[in-house]
Amino acid sequence: xxxxxxxxxxxxxxxxxxxxxxxxxxxxxxxxxxxxxxxxxxxxxxxxxxxxxxxxxxxxxxxxxxxxxxxxxxxxxxxxxxxxxxxxxxxxxxxxxxxxxxxxxxxxxxxxxxxxxxxxxxxxxxxxxxxxxxxxxxxxxxxxxxxxxxxxxxxxxxxxxxxxxxxxxxxxxxxxxxxxxxxxxxxxxxxxxxxxxxxxxxxxxxxxxxxxxxxxxxxxxxxxxxxxxxxxxxxxxxxxxxxxxxxxxxxxxxxxxxxxxxxxxxxxxxxxxxxxxxxxxxxxxxxxxxxxxxxxxxxxxxxxxxxxxxxxxxxxxxxxxxxxxxxxxxxxxxxxxxxxxxxx
Amino acid sequence: xxxxxxxxxxxxxxxxxxxxxxxxxxxxxxxxxxxxxxxxxxxxxxxxxxxxxxxxxxxxxxxxxxxxxxxxxxxxxxxxxxxxxxxxxxxxxxxxxxxxxxxxxxxxxxxxxxxxxxxxxxxxxxxxxxxxxxxxxxxxxxxxxxxxxxxxxxxxxxxxxxxxxxxxxxxxxxxxxxxxxxxxxxxxxxxxxxxxxxxxxxxxxxxxxxxxxxxxxxxxxxxxxxxxxxxxxxxxxxxxxxxxxxxxxxxxxxxxxxxxxxxxxxxxxxxxxxxxxxxxxxxxxxxxxxxxxxxxxxxxxxxxxxxxxxxxxxxxxxxx
Numbered sequence: 001x002x003x004x005x006x007x008x009x010x011x012x013x014x015x016x017x018x019x020x021x022x023x024x025x026x027x028x029x030x031x032x033x034x035x036x037x038x039x040x041x042x043x044x045x046x047x048x049x050x051x052x053x054x055x056x057x058x059x060x061x062x063x064x065x066x067x068x069x070x071x072x073x074x075x076x077x078x079x080x081x082x083x084x085x086x087x088x089x090x091x092x093x094x095x096x097x098x099x100x101x102x103x104x105x106x107x108x109x110x111x112x113x114x115x116x117x118x119x120x121x122x123x124x125x126x127x128x129x130x131x132x133x134x135x136x137x138x139x140x141x142x143x144x145x146x147x148x149x150x151x152x153x154x155x156x157x158x159x160x161x162x163x164x165x166x167x168x169x170x171x172x173x174x175x176x177x178x179x180x181x182x183x184x185x186x187x188x189x190x191x192x193x194x195x196x197x198x199x200x201x202x203x204x205x206x207x208x209x210x211x212x213x214x215x216x217x218x219x220x221x222x223x224x225x226x227x228x229x230x231x232x233x234x235x236x237x238x239x240x241x242x243x244x245x246x247x248x249x250x251x252x253x254x255x256x257x258x259x260x261x262x263x264x265x266x267x268x269x270x271x272x273x274x275x276x277x278x279x280x281x282x283x284x285x286x287x288x289x290x291x292x293x294x295x296x297x298x299x300x301x302x303x304x305x306x307x308x309x310x311x312x313x314x315x316x317x318x319x320x321x322x323x324x325x326x327x328x329x330x331x332x333x334x335x336x337x338x339x340x341x342x343x344x
Numbered sequence: 345x346x347x348x349x350x351x352x353x354x355x356x357x358x359x360x361x362x363x364x365x366x367x368x369x370x371x372x373x374x375x376x377x378x379x380x381x382x383x384x385x386x387x388x389x390x391x392x393x394x395x396x397x398x399x400x401x402x403x404x405x406x407x408x409x410x411x412x413x414x415x416x417x418x419x420x421x422x423x424x425x426x427x428x429x430x431x432x433x434x435x436x437x438x439x440x441x442x443x444x445x446x447x448x449x450x451x452x453x454x455x456x457x458x459x460x461x462x463x464x465x466x467x468x469x470x471x472x473x474x475x476x477x478x479x480x481x482x483x484x485x486x487x488x489x490x491x492x493x494x495x496x497x498x499x500x501x502x503x504x505x506x507x508x509x510x511x512x513x514x515x516x517x518x519x520x521x522x523x524x525x526x527x528x529x530x531x532x533x534x535x536x537x538x539x540x541x542x543x544x545x546x547x548x549x550x551x552x553x554x555x556x557x558x559x560x561x562x563x564x565x566x567x568x569x570x571x572x573x574x575x576x577x578x579x580x581x582x583x584x585x586x587x588x589x590x591x592x593x594x595x596x597x598x599x600x601x602x603x604x605x606x607x608x609x610x611x612x613x614x615x616x617x618x619x620x621x622x623x624x625x626x627x628x629x630x631x632x633x634x635x636x637x638x639x640x641x642x643x644x645x646x647x648x649x650x651x652x653x654x655x656x657x658x659x660x661x662x663x664x
Contacts, residue, residue: 050519164610194382195546196607199590203606221520224592228599247596265524267553269591270598272573276531277553279524283489 011038011078012215013062013183018075020057020066029287031057033239034075036318039183044209044216046226046247048262049236052284055219058236059185062217063102064092079183098128101176105188107168111160117171118144118156125178143174147204166197173204180212187219202229223262227251232324235259238285238295241318245325255327255336257300264341278341294330302339306330347406348373348508348540349394354403354413356389363389363614365564366403368649371508376534376541378555378572380548380587382611385561391512391544395429396420408507425455428501432513434493438485444471444496445481451503466503474499474529491522495529502533510542515550527553548591552576560584563622564614570655580655580662582629621647621660634661 020032032054039045049055060066061073064084077084079100084092096102104110112120122140125131131139137156144152147170160168169189176184186205190198206229209216218230226233226247233250235243235258243256254260264278282299285291293312297303303311310330318328331339349371356364364386371377381387392398394405396412405413407427412420431437438447448467452459459466468478474495476488485493494514501509511530515523527550533539545551551558552572559569560581568581579585586605593602607626620643624630630642641660649658 050521164613166610194611195548195590196382196586197610198592199604199606200608202592222592223520223594227594227596228592251594251596262520263594265520266594267524267527267547267549268593269549269552269576269588270593270595270602272552272576276528277524279528280521281525283491283522 010040012041012080013039014078016076020061021072023070027288030239035241037234037244039215039217042213042215044218044230046230046233047219047236048223048226048233050221053236054239055236056187059187059219062185063096063100097124098179099182101181101184103172103176103186103189105191107172110172113160116157116159121175121178124175128179143178147174166193169201177208181214183215185217240295242328249323249325255321256329257302258296260341302331305335346373348408350406351394352404354393355401356393357401361614362564367566369559371540371542374538374540375556376543376554378551378558379544380551381561382546384611384613386564387544387561388512391510395427395510425504426507428506429510430497430501430514432517434497435485437497440485443482443484448499448503455504470499470503491518491526494526505537508540512544548588566649567658574655580657581659582627583623620644
């Protein structure tokens, strides 16, 4: 078995062979199907994929948010040495908010409409810290100020509906970071926002990482957001990691045909490209009826390069290709070098 | 080139809120005009006004020689063959109880058009043309994927070979790989049928890819309108500059090299007519580069869109 990733010694979060399965009337949906990756302290790791790739479910599994659902979660999620899959609910509750925090795509549904934004931030602080209400208010106001809410003393008493989408997302980030967690899971935090506001929020996440040293797991569908924000990347397809690398390496030397396809699909705002886009044909496979071989094979333009139809019969393993770069593909390293389309 | 669509000083009030505030532009025959902006800027309202799905409060919409802004539904109907719209959310714009076949036959029925070879053959032909399997004639919208539903919406718009298709965020609900398929399809259909598009979107990269000229909207107004290459290479309005610099680019090597103009605050909600330049509350140029006399002008005088043919800009102090 080839080494899947770097040594887990220096990692804050270490996920090994994570599987999340949802039993349905039509069969078992394998949302996450053997995922392994690491997050180092203070690192921003992007998990990128299209809808149904399992990227959001991964974040929910790490936080233990699937425990009251029918989902079956197996594998190992080590956070600072503790296995979160096996941890009792009480321990998870102690960790959530204090050391592990989450920011969702839609802050309006994550904030309580009846309570002021300030009280929700200070409550998040008081759950994990034995301080007076006044001290918590002080701390929450500081946090609101830090995430860029103007007039934080006054706005403390405003309700979520009085805020714009971007301001609500700032409140969510303040709430998530008020206890200075060691890992922040941000699930599409800017997808619902306008692009000028997205730029502000991504800057804020990077600044806060620098200031508090929190690691960030950034779940997104947007390779542009990954390129601007992340240190390393996990590319997911149909519940599996198909490629994993440092951010510069991934964009300079993408290895997996799926990643080539994603990059070829993107129109570029900074380039004059008059020719056609190079989309990936077809649709992602049904998670109920996964192909027996490579999950991407039915859409891959390169499966004929691999002898004996192996792409159709044999699922490729995630293999190290040097420099912390891993790829799940039957093509040889030499083939990937010659076949890779020029993307820019 | 002749103007197929010519919009002049178009306004739309919803209650006291002015969503579109004096918008003028033209779409020439065979060209694609991109209309971009952030949420609440009035771009989708503009799309609905020019297709007369909404009544304009004032202003004129001239389409193919007809001033249609006050036309009755009855007088509009024959023109609708030539003026079609594709919506963002295909599931909301397709009747869930109708099969693909019924949905695509409707334009022929409504307009009383008998296609040569019959309706059934025309529908099958349309489905094939947009990349759908004609055997799926009897499927319902929910049996198609998101990308396929959008193909269905595009096929319906194209059934009667219109002259102008207004596309309102047609690819923003789609995943990247599927989005690229639909973008290519729109480009191919345009070339094949000589269509004109008014392409309304928030995604600056998609708009660059598809448009010949681009209009940028902010708070109900067009603030810059120029040829695609000019606008992207040398944006003149400070808002256009900021908008372009905010778009993430899939190349980490450019992270440090790109010039970033970070705007503060959110795009404001449309409201009452304001005094002075509506962008000045977020304008980095107003904040950092101007002296008091210049600022005074921004605060008191509403900048109008210049009518420079190479590139129009509504700013008192645009970049050269």
